[in-house]
Amino acid sequence: MDAKTEEGSNIFYNILVELFTSPLNLGLLGICGFLLYKIISGRKSPEPLPPKEPELPKMKRQDMTLEQLREYDGKGKDGRILIAVNGKIFDVTLGKRFYGPGGPYGLFAGRDASRALATFSLSDDAFRNEYDDLSDLNSMQMESVSEWEIQLREKYDYVGKLLKPGESPTEYTDTEDEQSEEKKEKPITEKKTD
Ligand code: HEM
Incomplete structure (x- = not known):
């Protein structure tokens, strides 16, 4: 040798x-x-293939509190799954095999996943019961949260903002919904300051 x-x-x-x-x-x-x-x-799909579930209709654009978000954990009647990242809520129902009950990232369902993604942690400590302003995260962790936001925005439907305590929801019009559909074509790279 x-x-x-x-x-x-x-x-x-x-x-x-x-x-x-x-x-x-x-x-x-x-x-x-x-x-x-x-x-x-x-x-892996078991044989024979089960009948394909009908896709859920697109959700109306709306802002939500953490409490409202919690209802969309995939265990509800329609099985819809929402998660929040960096203050934005996404409909990740199409990624049910990741976020659905029993999936590897099932604990994100109906919750704000920002801290867990920023710290690359799947432990319960990475979730807060109250609104999480993420102010203790360092710049690298915040950058990682923004990257996850871009990734989710490209793959899933944007639903609305995660409301801070006392913040009022935006009244969205149907036109805003259509405009945001057009925006989805191009990945959003700049960070919004709202
Ligand atoms: C170190 C062990 C890990 C491995 C081997 C791993 C592996 C993977 C793989 C292979 C995918 C892509 C699956 C596909 O597109 O088919 C994926 C996606 C993902 N992983 Fe992990 N992962 C790990 C840890 C984590 C941790 C700690 C987190 C979060 C704190 C995480 C969050 C995610 C998310 C959010 C997705 C995207 C699912 C989507 O596309 O919606 N992973 N992971």
Whole structure:
């Protein structure tokens, strides 16, 4: 074995030792494995294919309080799932295999997922029962929240704003609904300051 190959296998060996001897790394590895398993097993469709569920009608544009958001956790009559990220609410019902009951990210359903996404945490501590102004998050974490917002905006329907305590909901007109449909064509990259 030449010196270069030996050095390479040493690095590989050290990574393996580091991964498998630290309980924290082992735990993280376990969580990743579990999430991957849930995602992959959610992809498999049992045979024969069940009849396709009819798609839910698009939700009317509306702002909501945290309490109103909680009703859309996928366990309601129509199974609709909403999540909030960075003060914006999205209808993620189409991503039911992620956010539906039993899905890998089921605990986001009907909740503000900003802190969990910013801190890459799936623990209950990453959720607040009251409105979360995220003021203690650092700039990197806030940047990550904005990136998640852009990602969700591209994939799912925007429903409205998550209302701060005491904030009144906006009265949306049907025209605003259509305009926002056009906006969806282009990803929104600038951060809104409202
Ligand atoms: C480290 C272990 C993790 C692994 C291996 C993993 C794996 C994945 C994969 C493969 C996807 C894409 C699935 C697809 O498009 O078919 C995905 C999506 C996603 N992951 Fe993870 N993930 C991990 C941790 C996390 C954590 C800690 C969070 C949040 C705190 C998270 C939040 C999400 C979200 C929100 C999606 C997007 C679902 C959508 O498209 O609506 N993941 N993950």
